[in-house]
Amino acid sequence: MDLIQELGLEVYPQFTEGKKVHHMGGANAKISTYTSSIPSFSPLVLLDFVHFMWRLTQEMELCTRSVFGMEPSQLSFLYFLMYSAAAGGVMRLLEATPGSAQEFRVKGGTQQLSERVAEQLGKENVRLGSAVTAIWQREETVEVKTTMSTITCKAVIVTCPPHMAAQIEYRPALPLERLRLARCMPVGHMTKFIITYPTAFWKQKGFSGEIVAHPSIHCPFGVTFDATSPSGSPALVGFIAGVQACYWNSREMEDRRDAVVSSLVKYLGPEAASYIHYEEKDWAKEEYNGGCPVNVMVPGMLTFYHPGLRKPCGRIYWAGTETATRWCGYLSGAVQSGQRAALEVLADVSPAVLSPSELQEVRADLTRAPSDLSQVWDCNRGSASSSRFLIGLTVMAVTVGGAVFLLKPGLGENCLSRVLAVIQK
Numbered sequence: 001m002d003l004i005q006e007l008g009l010e011v012y013p014q015f016t017e018g019k020k021v022h023h024m025g026g027a028n029a030k031i032s033t034y035t036s037s038i039p040s041f042s043p044l045v046l047l048d049f050v051h052f053m054w055r056l057t058q059e060m061e062l063c064t065r066s067v068f069g070m071e072p073s074q075l076s077f078l079y080f081l082m083y084s085a086a087a088g089g090v091m092r093l094l095e096a097t098p099g100s101a102q103e104f105r106v107k108g109g110t111q112q113l114s115e116r117v118a119e120q121l122g123k124e125n126v127r128l129g130s131a132v133t134a135i136w137q138r139e140e141t142v143e144v145k146t147t148m149s150t151i152t153c154k155a156v157i158v159t160c161p162p163h164m165a166a167q168i169e170y171r172p173a174l175p176l177e178r179l180r181l182a183r184c185m186p187v188g189h190m191t192k193f194i195i196t197y198p199t200a201f202w203k204q205k206g207f208s209g210e211i212v213a214h215p216s217i218h219c220p221f222g223v224t225f226d227a228t229s230p231s232g233s234p235a236l237v238g239f240i241a242g243v244q245a246c247y248w249n250s251r252e253m254e255d256r257r258d259a260v261v262s263s264l265v266k267y268l269g270p271e272a273a274s275y276i277h278y279e280e281k282d283w284a285k286e287e288y289n290g291g292c293p294v295n296v297m298v299p300g301m302l303t304f305y306h307p308g309l310r311k312p313c314g315r316i317y318w319a320g321t322e323t324a325t326r327w328c329g330y331l332s333g334a335v336q337s338g339q340r341a342a343l344e345v346l347a348d349v350s351p352a353v354l355s356p357s358e359l360q361e362v363r364a365d366l367t368r369a370p371s372d373l374s375q376v377w378d379c380n381r382g383s384a385s386s387s388r389f390l391i392g393l394t395v396m397a398v399t400v401g402g403a404v405f406l407l408k409p410g411l412g413e414n415c416l417s418r419v420l421a422v423i424q425k
């Protein structure tokens with residue numbers, strides 16, 4: 001948000017007023033609507049949800065202390081939800097709530113962030129259409145070979161996602177931990193679509209435009225939001241992600257579009273069929289992107305290799321949203337990582353321009369103690385605490401349920417006297 005302000009851009013809030021549609025549990029499950037931040041779950045699902053949040057908090061505390069070397073109070077629970085790939089389902093339910101990734105939209109689009117930063121750098125200093133193919137480190141300098149030319153410099157910040165960075169040729173070769181990171185951080189698969197309408201009929205019918213659906217062979221998307229422009233052009237935006245992206249992207253565009261439209265008709269009404277234009281983008285088909293929205297770590301990577309994500313390799317420094325310690329996978333994470341990498345380069349190349357506190361911050365991050373594996377390696381801890389929690393909940397539910405039943409006039413007394421009679425017998 002600081003950068004948005006600095007660049008003279010404006011944001012407007014994501015429209016969330018009205019009914020949200022919730023359809024999980026398969027094609028035959030009931031379609032429900034709600035107006036709060038999360039849907040009204042059944043008591044059992046709510047118990048499961050509470051348990052999930054409790055487990056996640058426990059994991060967050062362990063992870064922040066032993067892996068990141070920070071105190072849990074430094075991270076908010078909501079942030080951790082965003083950070084955790086495990087929380088994908090909850091994330092979808094919370095995405096448009098205050099403090100989440102979809103809370104604001106940038107007027108005119110987020111590409112203006114790159115465009116305005118490029119203007120500040122001077123467009124003649126930004127070389128587009130020249131992919132980096134090799135980075136060779138010499139004694140005093142580093143050579144960056146692109147498809148167009150070779151540039152000699154003092155330091156390089158590599159900002160592309162780990163799987164793209166792995167395609168560059170490095171001399172000397174990168175350390176093993178860095179190579180493993182690139183190979184063990186698969187990138188997600190997501191298609192984004194925007195569908196425009198003559199009127200925002202969903203608003204007129206009291207819907208917010210937010211749908212959380214169980215993607216299936218009938219419904220390609222997992223989530224949609226209102227995407228009406230600040231000037232009032234009505235639109236919905238949606239995402240086809242993960243397994244669904246694999247399935248639906250093997251079909252023709254017309255099939256996907258028709259399935260999107262018929263699902264919107266099912267959730268929002270027949271007006272959804274009268275769209276103006278459908279546009280989609282499969283990010284996996286972008287040559288220099290290969291997928292989106294972020295590379296995720298396979299189990300164990302965070303514990304063992306996360307310092308390698310940011311640790312400079314000689315004159316090569318690493319940025320990009322995957323290296324962020326907050327809002328990893330989001331625009332804010334990309335900006336945070338860029339600022340951190342810039343400080344690292346300055347600390348090495350011209351430390352005099354940094355204040356003592358900035359220098360201290362950079363060095364503290366680079367020399368942070370490695371993960372405390374003794375805490376992480378307690379394999380039984382999770383299942384034992386989980387069982388304790390479930391037993392506790394069951395005892396509580398039985399006690400409360402029993403008390404309510406027994407205290408209910410008539411029924412309870414009758415039952416109580418029968419129980420007492422059995423005991424007497």
Ligand SMILES: Cc1cc2nc3c(=O)[nH]c(=O)nc-3n(C[C@H](O)[C@H](O)[C@H](O)COP(=O)(O)OP(=O)(O)OC[C@H]3O[C@@H](n4cnc5c(N)ncnc54)[C@H](O)[C@@H]3O)c2cc1C
Pocket residue numbers: 101102130131132133159160161164165168190191192283288289292293294319320321322329330331332334
């Ligand atoms: C469909 C979609 C929706 C999203 N929605 C949101 C949202 O609502 N909110 C949010 O905060 N974030 C969202 N994100 C995530 C956000 O876009 C990313 O987190 C952010 O763009 C990451 O920035 P980055 O600079 O780390 O990487 P990128 O934006 O991926 O930039 C990496 C750049 O490196 C270039 N590159 C790759 N290889 C080479 C090479 N060899 N040589 C030269 N250049 C190379 C690529 O072309 C690319 O321009 C979304 C992403 C997608 C795809």
